[in-house]
Amino acid sequence: MNDYPRTISHWRAAVGYGLSASMIGRRLNASKLSMLTFLAAAALFSAATAQSIVTVGQPEIEAPSCAGVPLSASPGAESSLVDPAKDLRGAIAAGQGDRDWGEYLAGECLTCHGLNAEANAGIPPLARLAPMDFASALEEYRRLLRPDLGMRLVAAQLAPDEVAALTAYFASLPPSPATP
Amino acid sequence: MKRRQFIGAAVVGATLMSAPMLRAQGRPRVVVVGGGAGGATVARYLAKDSAGALDVVLVEPNEVYHSCFFSNLTLADLRTPESLEHRYDKLAHLGITVLRDRAVGVDRARREVALGGGGVLAYDRLVLAPGIDFVAGSVAGWSEADAEIIPHAYRGGAQVALLRAQLGAMRPGGTFALVAPPNPYRCPPGPYERVSMVANLMMRINPTAKILVLDPKSTFSKQALFEDGWARHYPGMIERIGPGAGGNAVEVRPAVGEIVVAGAVVKFDVANIIPAQKAGAIADAAGLTEGGWVPVEPLALAAKTDPLVHVLGDAAAQGDMPKSGFSANSQAKVVANAIRAELTGSRAFPPRYANTCWSAIAPDDGVKVGATYTAGEGKIAAGEGFISQVGEAADLRAATYAESFAWYDAIGEDIFG
Ligand SMILES: Cc1cc2nc3c(=O)[nH]c(=O)nc-3n(C[C@H](O)[C@H](O)[C@H](O)COP(=O)(O)OP(=O)(O)OC[C@H]3O[C@@H](n4cnc5c(N)ncnc54)[C@H](O)[C@@H]3O)c2cc1C
Numbered sequence: 001m002n003d004y005p006r007t008i009s010h011w012r013a014a015v016g017y018g019l020s021a022s023m024i025g026r027r028l029n030a031s032k033l034s035m036l037t038f039l040a041a042a043a044l045f046s047a048a049t050a051q052s053i054v055t056v057g058q059p060e061i062e063a064p065s066c067a068g069v070p071l072s073a074s075p076g077a078e079s080s081l082v083d084p085a086k087d088l089r090g091a092i093a094a095g096q097g098d099r100d101w102g103e104y105l106a107g108e109c110l111t112c113h114g115l116n117a118e119a120n121a122g123i124p125p126l127a128r129l130a131p132m133d134f135a136s137a138l139e140e141y142r143r144l145l146r147p148d149l150g151m152r153l154v155a156a157q158l159a160p161d162e163v164a165a166l167t168a169y170f171a172s173l174p175p176s177p178a179t180p
Numbered sequence: 181m182k183r184r185q186f187i188g189a190a191v192v193g194a195t196l197m198s199a200p201m202l203r204a205q206g207r208p209r210v211v212v213v214g215g216g217a218g219g220a221t222v223a224r225y226l227a228k229d230s231a232g233a234l235d236v237v238l239v240e241p242n243e244v245y246h247s248c249f250f251s252n253l254t255l256a257d258l259r260t261p262e263s264l265e266h267r268y269d270k271l272a273h274l275g276i277t278v279l280r281d282r283a284v285g286v287d288r289a290r291r292e293v294a295l296g297g298g299g300v301l302a303y304d305r306l307v308l309a310p311g312i313d314f315v316a317g318s319v320a321g322w323s324e325a326d327a328e329i330i331p332h333a334y335r336g337g338a339q340v341a342l343l344r345a346q347l348g349a350m351r352p353g354g355t356f357a358l359v360a361p362p363n364p365y366r367c368p369p370g371p372y373e374r375v376s377m378v379a380n381l382m383m384r385i386n387p388t389a390k391i392l393v394l395d396p397k398s399t400f401s402k403q404a405l406f407e408d409g410w411a412r413h414y415p416g417m418i419e420r421i422g423p424g425a426g427g428n429a430v431e432v433r434p435a436v437g438e439i440v441v442a443g444a445v446v447k448f449d450v451a452n453i454i455p456a457q458k459a460g461a462i463a464d465a466a467g468l469t470e471g472g473w474v475p476v477e478p479l480a481l482a483a484k485t486d487p488l489v490h491v492l493g494d495a496a497a498q499g500d501m502p503k504s505g506f507s508a509n510s511q512a513k514v515v516a517n518a519i520r521a522e523l524t525g526s527r528a529f530p531p532r533y534a535n536t537c538w539s540a541i542a543p544d545d546g547v548k549v550g551a552t553y554t555a556g557e558g559k560i561a562a563g564e565g566f567i568s569q570v571g572e573a574a575d576l577r578a579a580t581y582a583e584s585f586a587w588y589d590a591i592g593e594d595i596f597g
Binding site for chain 1: 225229506509510513517527529532534536548550551552563564565566567568576579582583584585586587589590591593594
């Protein structure tokens with residue numbers, strides 16, 4: 001099907017996740033978030049590293065406390081893999097994600113996100129997100145650029161082919177019925 | 181009204197059955213016992229994804245499911261009891277046969293489930309998701325027969341409404357006593373969220389009331405977050421007596437409204453006894469329990485002693501996942517995928533497990549704890565996780581609180597359609 005890194009540690013090494021450890025211990029500065037978000041989205045598909053984002057924005061990100069387990073990988077994990085962001089872009093654009101696998105994976109999303117739920121103040125419904133927006137949002141969580149602890153955990157544990165599978169599934173859903 | 185008829189028809193079908201209801205030819209049957217967070221999700225995903233290839237039968241005695249999740253919020257009037265009601269009509273419309281009946285026995289050798297209404301259901305795979313029952317005698321002086329006077333309120337609906345009514349009628353300055361359960365039990369933060377919600381109600385209607393928590397555990401879920409919240413929102417109202425001071429060996433005297441703690445008699449006005457727990461009785465009747473719970477393997481929650489019976493949700497001894505609606509729902513999707521793959525040849529995907537438990541400390545002050553889990557050596561093993569922090573900004577707490585409401589709607593839809 002594809003040869004993306006299959007394990008979380010491969011994925012993290014490939015996206016420079018070890019570098020994000022340097023971001024830990026500081027608090028997210030909301031005023032800088034939107035610019036960072038933009039930069040991150042741009043960086044996602046142009047192979048920029050987490051390092052450059054840190055330097056540009058100096059984000060202050062709260063340490064995710066995880067019952068004693070930090071959400072970031074330990075620095076110095078193996079590197080030199082293909083750039084998964086580039087491959088991911090290709091897979092998403094070509095609709096190569098494994099839709100059925102995506103449907104199964106989506107089960108995890110649906111416990112909290114309604115599919116077509118009415119606009120919901122707490123947690124947004126998923127089906128209306130464009131594939132690239134969806135992948136970018138996950139990448140921003142993965143890079144700790146978005147604050148929610150739960151989604152950071154979810155994003156950290158999705159490998160690139162899993163993200164592609166999810167986008168393929170969500171893209172396959174019929175448009176939600178217009179709300180009166 | 182239309183929905184009622186649909187379910188009614190299914191129920192009539194069941195009661196008319198005289199001979200064992202045999203497996204339909206060529207269509208494997210999955211019988212799911214218990215239409216709660218775990219069982220209803222399994223049934224829904226099996227029916228939805230197998231598109232008619234499976235005969236899915238859901239056995240549930242109640243017409244309405246009253247969720248325990250969010251029931252604490254009804255104590256502080258932050259949710260209405262009606263908003264926690266779920267019905268089975270959408271599951272029936274998916275092609276699931278919803279039998280309003282109770283499973284009373286399982287003949288695993290013959291692969292049959294006996295129903296209280298007299299019917300017998302043959303199965304190719306059985307899913308047991310009966311939730312919990314209480315361990316008799318775990319709180320001295322109190323038995324389930326006393327629950328009409330002193331509620332446990334650890335199943336949804338009437339018991340929670342009774343507790344709310346008693347709290348509303350409590351004399352000014354009265355004492356509310358809560359006896360917390362020993363591990364393991366349904367919803368680790370549940371008793372402490374309950375304390376928070378009762379305190380919230382009391383601040384509003386009975387501000388000189390006292391809350392006494394008698395606890396057999398030395399520590400509890402989200403303890404730092406709750407204790408910080410109690411000090412901020414309800415100063416001086418809540419006292420907790422742990423095992424070192426007698427919280428582990430109380431005796432309740434329902435008739436006179438007394439609890440004996442470490443030899444001292446404490447008068448209460450309203451009490452809530454949350455007893456020790458075990459798997460719902462059908463698990464024991466099926467001969468699957470060990471120490472009260474059903475040991476299951478971690479890949480698809482099949483009972484360790486019978487691969488044709490999957491047990492999930494609160495009833496399962498699966499390892500590290502807390503007994504929560506979220507966990508039951510997460511496990512259910514793994515079970516549904518595995519059963520469908522085995523019976524129809526569809527694709528089997530690796531298990532993925534997750535849990536998040538939100539708790540309300542006060543309106544707009546929500547906290548959460550969550551983790552992901554993997555199929556480990558002989559058990560479901562905890563992976564990485566997160567927890568809210570003491571001292572978080574008020575707007576983050578408000579966002580977490582709002583999030584929990586969104587979660588409730590989403591999971592309700594995911595379980596019941
Ligand atoms: C106060 C409180 C607060 C909670 N808050 C949360 C929360 O915020 N988040 C969260 O995720 N979880 C929460 N929970 C936990 C959650 O309610 C349970 O973990 C969850 O309901 C377990 O799902 P289950 O399917 O195992 O059991 P249940 O949901 O209890 O379903 C079991 C079903 O089986 C049926 N049944 C039993 N025996 C039989 C039989 N012999 N035949 C047929 N049917 C049978 C019952 O009628 C019931 O409908 C809370 C619990 C409590 C008590």
